[in-house]
Amino acid sequence: MSKRVVRLSAGxxxxxxxxxxxxxxxxxxxxxxxxxxxxxxxxxxxxxxALLVGLIGFGLIKGRSDVGQLAPSxxxxxxxxxxxxxxxxxxxxxxxxxxxHGRPFVTSAREMLSPRAADHVEAVxxxxxxxxxxxxxxxxxxxxxxxxGATWYGPEKSEPVVRVATGTGTVCGSVVRLAHGxxxxxxxxxxxxxxxxxxxxxxxxxxxx
Amino acid sequence: MTGPExxxxxxxxxxxxxxAEHFKVEEPKSGTLVLRGPCPRCxxxxxxxxxxxxxxxxxxxxxxxxxxxxxxxxSHVEPMMCDCAEDHPDRPDGLSGCGAYWTLTISVADQ
Numbered sequence: 147m148s149k150r151v152v153r154l155s156a157g158x159x160x161x162x163x164x165x166x167x168x169x170x171x172x173x174x175x176x177x178x179x180x181x182x183x184x185x186x187x188x189x190x191x192x193x194x195x196a197l198l199v200g201l202i203g204f205g206l207i208k209g210r211s212d213v214g215q216l217a218p219s220x221x222x223x224x225x226x227x228x229x230x231x232x233x234x235x236x237x238x239x240x241x242x243x244x245x246x247h248g249r250p251f252v253t254s255a256r257e258m259l260s261p262r263a264a265d266h267v268e269a270v271x272x273x274x275x276x277x278x279x280x281x282x283x284x285x286x287x288x289x290x291x292x293x294x295g296a297t298w299y300g301p302e303k304s305e306p307v308v309r310v311a312t313g314t315g316t317v318c319g320s321v322v323r324l325a326h327g328x329x330x331x332x333x334x335x336x337x338x339x340x341x342x343x344x345x346x347x348x349x350x351x352x353x354x355x
Numbered sequence: 356m357t358g359p360e361x362x363x364x365x366x367x368x369x370x371x372x373x374x375a376e377h378f379k380v381e382e383p384k385s386g387t388l389v390l391r392g393p394c395p396r397c398x399x400x401x402x403x404x405x406x407x408x409x410x411x412x413x414x415x416x417x418x419x420x421x422x423x424x425x426x427x428x429x430s431h432v433e434p435m436m437c438d439c440a441e442d443h444p445d446r447p448d449g450l451s452g453c454g455a456y457w458t459l460t461i462s463v464a465d466q
Binding site: 149150151152153154155156157158159160161163165166168169170172173174175176177179182183186260262263264266267269270273 | 371372374375380383387388389390403404409410411432433434438450451456457458460461464465466
């Protein structure tokens with residue numbers, strides 16, 4: 147494995163005043179870099195936290211209260227979206243807290259040989275955490291909206307259906323009413339009355355053909 | 356007994372060669388160099404990070420990337436100034452060091 151060697155030599159030309167101004171500007175940016183990242187992260191943490199509290203706590207987005215009313219496949223989709231929103235939101239919150247307050251661990255003393263360089267490395271790492279925290283939190287909001295949308299627009303769970311075989315054929319549909327030995331089924335062709343005294347078989351099925 | 360030299364924005368040919376001879380280079384993390392040594396003018400020990408990017412904006416999330424190639428990965432000319440912590444008289448607010456400035460060529464090679 148090759149080793150990198152860094153050598154210093156005098157610059158090719160005399161430094162100019164514009165060089166000095168550029169270095170002074172960079173020096174000021176570097177000295178304030180970490181507090182700037184922390185302040186930005188705290189502002190985003192508060193703003194995104196308020197957005198989530200508003201969306202969830204005050205019910206600004208609300209779907210069906212019972213996903214059991216949805217078709218089973220859609221209920222699974224909604225459950226997966228809510229689980230993903232929970233995981234992504236937790237990751238986003240952790241990243242935003244990491245950016246605003248730093249790592250909750252001790253730092254090796256050997257890493258502190260250069261305080262200004264250590265502050266810069268921490269600032270860059272925190273800025274990356276802030277960026278990913280923002281993406282994850284907004285992703286959580288997107289997943290929540292998708293879950294609520296699925297509960298709004300997903301198909302309802304189908305009603306239980308029965309199939310009745312008589313000497314003249316088979317009728318399949320959901321039960322409308324049963325009175326005086328006559329069963330009325332709601333079929334695709336409309337309501338059909340079946341005289342149960344003529345029924346050969348009566349069975350519950352998952353769906354009609 | 357004389358106090359610290361007053362702040363004066365000045366450069367001389369000898370500053371760059373002095374710094375090139377006396378400064379040590381460390382690379383605590385890829386993309387970040389630290390140049391450490393005595394200031395050619397005031398003699399105070401200074402420590403200057405040479406970085407690839409700086410987080411700048413408080414209104415938007417972005418990095419200010421210098422147009423030059425990454426400092427720690429490529430050879431380049433680095434403008435430098437004294438940024439020592441000494442208290443030099445007549446120094447304007449918000450500035451650091453004694454006012455001396457120069458340029459260094461940073462050469463990176465694989466061995």
